[in-house]
Amino acid sequence: MTALLFMLFLGIICGAVLSIASKVFYVYEDPRIAAIENLMAGANCGGCGFAGCSAAADAVVKGHAGPSVCIVAGPESAAAVAAVMGMDPGTAEPILSQNECLGGNRADDKYDYSGVSSCRAMAAFYGGKRVCSIGCIGLGDCVKACKFDALVLGENGYPVVDESKCVGCGACRQVCPKNIIKIRTMSDRLLSFNQDDAALAPCQQTCPAEINIPKYIQQIKQGDYEGAVNTIRERNPLLLSCGRVCPHPCEDKCRRGIEDEPVSINQLKRFAADYEMNSGKRLPIPCAPDTGRKVAVIGGGPAGLTCAYFLRRLGHAVTIFDMMPKLGGMIRYGIPEYRLPKKVLQWEIDGILNLGIEAKTNVKFGYDFDLGSLIAAGYDAIFMGVGAWKDYSMKIEGENLQNCYTGIDFLTKFARTQQGDSRLQIPIGKKCAVVGGGNTAIDCVRTLIRLGAEEVSIVYRRTRNEMPANMVEIEAAEHEGVKFHFLAAPNRVIGNEEGRVVGLEYLKMELGEPDASGRRRPVPVEGSETVLDVDMLVTAIGQGPDVSFKENGKRIAELATTRWDTIDSVNPETLQTNIPYIFTGGDSATGASLVVEGIGGGRRAARSIHQYLSGQPVEPVRNSLFKKNIDGTIFDSVPGVIKQKRAEMPELPVDVRIKTFDEADLVLPEDEAIRESNRCLNCCRLCYNKDRHAA
Amino acid sequence: MGYFELIIACIFVNNILLAQFLGNCPFLGTSKKMETAIGMAMAVIFVLVLAGTITWIVHIFILVKYDLVYLRTIAFIVVIASLVQFVEMFLKKSIPALYAGLGIFLPLITTNCAVLGVCVLNIDKEFTFMQSLVASFAYAAGFGLALILFAGVREKILLARVPKPLQDTSIGLVTAGMIALAFYAFKGMV
Numbered sequence: 115m116t117a118l119l120f121m122l123f124l125g126i127i128c129g130a131v132l133s134i135a136s137k138v139f140y141v142y143e144d145p146r147i148a149a150i151e152n153l154m155a156g157a158n159c160g161g162c163g164f165a166g167c168s169a170a171a172d173a174v175v176k177g178h179a180g181p182s183v184c185i186v187a188g189p190e191s192a193a194a195v196a197a198v199m200g201m202d203p204g205t206a207e208p209i210l211s212q213n214e215c216l217g218g219n220r221a222d223d224k225y226d227y228s229g230v231s232s233c234r235a236m237a238a239f240y241g242g243k244r245v246c247s248i249g250c251i252g253l254g255d256c257v258k259a260c261k262f263d264a265l266v267l268g269e270n271g272y273p274v275v276d277e278s279k280c281v282g283c284g285a286c287r288q289v290c291p292k293n294i295i296k297i298r299t300m301s302d303r304l305l306s307f308n309q310d311d312a313a314l315a316p317c318q319q320t321c322p323a324e325i326n327i328p329k330y331i332q333q334i335k336q337g338d339y340e341g342a343v344n345t346i347r348e349r350n351p352l353l354l355s356c357g358r359v360c361p362h363p364c365e366d367k368c369r370r371g372i373e374d375e376p377v378s379i380n381q382l383k384r385f386a387a388d389y390e391m392n393s394g395k396r397l398p399i400p401c402a403p404d405t406g407r408k409v410a411v412i413g414g415g416p417a418g419l420t421c422a423y424f425l426r427r428l429g430h431a432v433t434i435f436d437m438m439p440k441l442g443g444m445i446r447y448g449i450p451e452y453r454l455p456k457k458v459l460q461w462e463i464d465g466i467l468n469l470g471i472e473a474k475t476n477v478k479f480g481y482d483f484d485l486g487s488l489i490a491a492g493y494d495a496i497f498m499g500v501g502a503w504k505d506y507s508m509k510i511e512g513e514n515l516q517n518c519y520t521g522i523d524f525l526t527k528f529a530r531t532q533q534g535d536s537r538l539q540i541p542i543g544k545k546c547a548v549v550g551g552g553n554t555a556i557d558c559v560r561t562l563i564r565l566g567a568e569e570v571s572i573v574y575r576r577t578r579n580e581m582p583a584n585m586v587e588i589e590a591a592e593h594e595g596v597k598f599h600f601l602a603a604p605n606r607v608i609g610n611e612e613g614r615v616v617g618l619e620y621l622k623m624e625l626g627e628p629d630a631s632g633r634r635r636p637v638p639v640e641g642s643e644t645v646l647d648v649d650m651l652v653t654a655i656g657q658g659p660d661v662s663f664k665e666n667g668k669r670i671a672e673l674a675t676t677r678w679d680t681i682d683s684v685n686p687e688t689l690q691t692n693i694p695y696i697f698t699g700g701d702s703a704t705g706a707s708l709v710v711e712g713i714g715g716g717r718r719a720a721r722s723i724h725q726y727l728s729g730q731p732v733e734p735v736r737n738s739l740f741k742k743n744i745d746g747t748i749f750d751s752v753p754g755v756i757k758q759k760r761a762e763m764p765e766l767p768v769d770v771r772i773k774t775f776d777e778a779d780l781v782l783p784e785d786e787a788i789r790e791s792n793r794c795l796n797c798c799r800l801c802y803n804k805d806r807h808a809a
Numbered sequence: 810m811g812y813f814e815l816i817i818a819c820i821f822v823n824n825i826l827l828a829q830f831l832g833n834c835p836f837l838g839t840s841k842k843m844e845t846a847i848g849m850a851m852a853v854i855f856v857l858v859l860a861g862t863i864t865w866i867v868h869i870f871i872l873v874k875y876d877l878v879y880l881r882t883i884a885f886i887v888v889i890a891s892l893v894q895f896v897e898m899f900l901k902k903s904i905p906a907l908y909a910g911l912g913i914f915l916p917l918i919t920t921n922c923a924v925l926g927v928c929v930l931n932i933d934k935e936f937t938f939m940q941s942l943v944a945s946f947a948y949a950a951g952f953g954l955a956l957i958l959f960a961g962v963r964e965k966i967l968l969a970r971v972p973k974p975l976q977d978t979s980i981g982l983v984t985a986g987m988i989a990l991a992f993y994a995f996k997g998m999v
Binding site (some may be wrong): 117120121125136141234235238 | 877887891895899901967968
C-alpha cells in the first residue's frame with residue numbers, strides 16, 4: 115500500500131515538475147515542424163542529409179529542403195508535407211548530384227592504389243596520392259554509398275550520375291573525401307561562379323562568362339550536340355551571337371596553344387549553337403517556380419538580356435525596357451550584319467523572350483519613364499544595363515562638319531536603315547576615312563567598303579601591334595582592301611565653303627617611352643602635317659555610357675557614377691550600386707568592353723538580384739576567382755602534345771563578301787567540328803589528356 | 810578511502826564501460842566519429858553528476874526514511890527520466906549554446922544503463938553525499954575516456970583493410986574487447 119502511494123506520489127511530482135517546466139521553459143517552435151515530422155518515415159536514417167527526421171522537418175519549414183526531402187516515405191508523404199507547407203509538391207526544384215571532376219581518360223596513368231579499395235582510406239593515407247589536391251580518386255565510395263543506383267563508375271573510371279534516378283539525398287557527397295560531388299538545384303548551378311578551389315581548366319578560368327568549355331567540347335566530341343548547347347546555356351544565353359563575334363579570350367589561355375595552335379573553342383560554340391538553330395526546334399529551357407518578384411531590366415543589350423534570362427530561370431518576373439525599336443542593343447545596332455545576321459540574333463532573342471519575359475521597346479529611361487514610375491509599378495529591383503552609346507569626340511577643329519559622323523552613330527543609323535527605317539539613310543562618300551583602332555573602327559570600315567565607298571582608310575595614332583581590335587578583324591579588313599595610316603594623329607578637319615568635309619589633316623607620330631598601359635606612347639613629329647583627301651569622316655575613338663538620365667529625378671541623381679561616366683558598383687563582383695535595389699552590369703559598369711564580358715556581368719548581377727530578392731546578404735561567392743587564374747594552372751610547357759593544325763574558319767571569298775552584307779564567316783562542317791573537338795586536351799586544374807597517337 | 814583513490818578507482822579500475830560493461834549501446838553507437846564521441850562524453854558527465862546526486866538524495870531522504878528501499882530501481886528510473894527531460898527543456902530555453910552542443914545526445918541518455926548503474930553503485934557502496942558526487946563525476950569521466958579512446962581507434966580502423974564479414978560493428982566489438990583487456994591491467998591497483 116505504501117509502495118503504491120509512494121509511486122503515485124513520485125509520479126505526480128515528476129509529472130507536475132515536467133509540466134510546469136514545459137510551460138516555464140517553453141520555446142516557440144513552428145507547429146508545422148511537428149506536423150511535418152509526423153508525416154516522415156520516422157526512421158531517423160539520415161538519408162535525406164539531415165541529422166534525423168526532426169532536423170529534416172525543421173529544414174523544410176525553414177525552406178532549406180523541399181517537401182520531397184524524406185527519401186523513405188515516398189511520394190504520398192511528399193504530397194502531405196507540401197500540403198502542410200501550402201506548396202505544390204511538383205514545383206519543388208529537383209536536387210541533383212553532379213560530379214565536378216570530369217578527369218578524362220587519365221586515371222589509369224596516374225594512380226597505383228596497391229589494392230586499397232576506398233577513396234576515404236586513400237585520402238587519409240596519401241591525400242589521395244595525387245598531384246591535384248581536388249580531383250576524383252575514382253575508387254567509387256560514392257557509388258557504394260548511393261542507395262538508389264543513381265551513380266555508376268563510368269568507362270573513364272569516374273562516377274557518372276544518372277539524373278533520372280538521383281533523388282539528391284547527398285549520401286555520395288558525404289562519403290566523398292575530395293568534396294567534388296556537389297548536390298545542387300538548378301538555381302544553385304545557374305548562380306555558381308568560378309572559385310579558386312574548383313576543378314577549372316585554364317579556358318574556363320579565363321572566359322568572362324565562365325562557360326564550362328571542356329565539358330561542352332567533350333559533349334560535341336561524343337556527338338551530344340544538344341548537351342553541349344545546354345552546357346553553354348547554363349552560363350551564356352547568347353551562344354549564337356557569341357559564337358560569331360566573341361574574340362575568345364579563352365583561346366589565349368588554351369594549353370594546346372602553348373605547344374601548338376589553341377583549340378578553336380569559339381567555332382565549336384558556334385557549331386553547337388548553329389546546330390540547334392538549324393535543327394528547327396528549340397531545346398526546352400527549364401525555369402524555377404515563380405517567386406512573385408518583379409524585376410525591371412533597363413537596356414536590352416547582351417548584359418540586360420542575360421540578366422533577364424537568368425532571373426527568369428530563377429523564377430522572377432522580368433520586364434525589359436529598351437530605347438531602340440528592337441532588343442539586342444549594341445549587338446543589333448553596333449555589330450554589322452555581315453558579322454551577326456539580324457535573323458540569327460532575332461531567333462536567339464525570341465528564345466529568351468519565350469521564357470516569359472516581357473519586352474517594352476522604344477522607351478528611353480529618363481525620358482519616357484523613370485525610376486519613380488518603375489517603383490510605382492511595383493518592381494522590386496532594377497538592373498541598369500544601359501550600355502556605352504556615347505561616342506567620345508576628338509576635340510579638334512571641324513569635327514562637326516557635314517559628312518562627319520561618330521562610330522556608334524554611323525553604325526546604328528546604318529543598321530536601322532537596313533532594318534527598314536529609310537529616314538536615317540546616310541549618303542556614303544567616295545573617299546572615306548575612319549579614325550580609331552578598335553573594333554568599332556574596323557566595323558565602320560568594313561561596312562563602308564560594302565556600301566561601295568571607293569577608298570576607305572583607317573587613321574590610327576599608334577601601330578598595328580597596338581590596335582585594340584581583334585586580330586582576325588584587322589586581317590579581314592586588310593584582305594578587303596582597307597588602307598591603314600598608322601602613327602597618324604588627326605589635327606584638324608578641313609571643310610569647304612559649303613561646310614562639307616574635304617580633308618583630314620594629321621600629324622605623323624613616332625613611338626616614345628611606354629606609358630601606363632605598357633604601350634609605347636606616340637609622340638608627334640614637328641612639322642609633319644599631312645592632309646588626307648576625304649569626303650566622309652567617321653570617328654570611332656571609343657565610347658562611354660550616356661548617363662544623362664541622372665538629370666531627371668532626385669533619387670536617380672544619387673546614383674554613383676565614376677569619372678568615366680560608368681555606373682559605380684559597391685563591389686565589382688556583386689554589381690550592386692549605392693542605391694541597394696539598383697544593380698548594373700555590362701558596358702554601363704565596365705565601359706565599352708566585350709559582349710562576353712557583358713554576359714558575365716549580367717549573370718553576376720542576376721545572382722546579386724536573386725540574393726537581394728530572397729533576403730540574403732548580397733555578397734560575392736566564397737573563394738571567388740573573379741578574373742584571375744588559379745596559381746600554378748597556367749603552364750609554360752605542355753609535354754605530350756602532338757602538333758595538329760587547328761580548324762580553319764570557312765569564310766566567303768573576299769571578292770564576294772565585299773559586295774554583300776551576307777555573313778562573311780561560316781560555320782564549321784560537322785566532321786571538322788568533331789576533329790577539332792578531339793584536339794581538346796580536356797584539361798582540369800593540373801592534369802590533361804596527352805595525345806596518345808603519333809600524328 | 811581518500812578522494813584521489815576514489816577517482817582513480819572510478820576512472821580506471823572500475824571503468825564503467827570496460828570493467829563493469831555498462832552502457833555498451835552508446836559505446837558502440839556514438840564512437841564512429843570523434844566529434845560525436847566528445848559530445849556524448851560531455852553529455853554523460855553532465856547528466857551523471859546531476860543524476861548521481863539527485864538519486865542519492867531521493868534514496869537517503871525518501872526511500873530509506875519510509876522503508877521503501879525495494880522500490881529503488883523503479884524510483885530511480887522515473888527520477889532519472891524526468892530529470893533528463895527537465896534538463897533538456899531548461900537548456901533549450903536558458904542556455905541555447907549548450908543545448909546546441911549536447912541537445913541530440915540528452916534523450917539518448919534517458920535510457921542509458923550506465924547512468925542507472927552508477928546511481929545504484931553509489932548507494933550499494935554506501936557513499937556519503939560528497940563521495941557519490943565525486944564518484945559520479947569520475948565514473949562519467951571514465952566513460953568519456955573510454956569512449957574517446959575507442960572513437961580514435963575506430964577512426965583508424967576505417968583506414969585498415971578489414972575482412973568483409975568483420976566490418977563495422979563486429980570489428981568494433983572485437984576492438985572493445987581488446988581495450989577492455991588492457992584496462993584489466995588496472996585490476997587490484999586500488
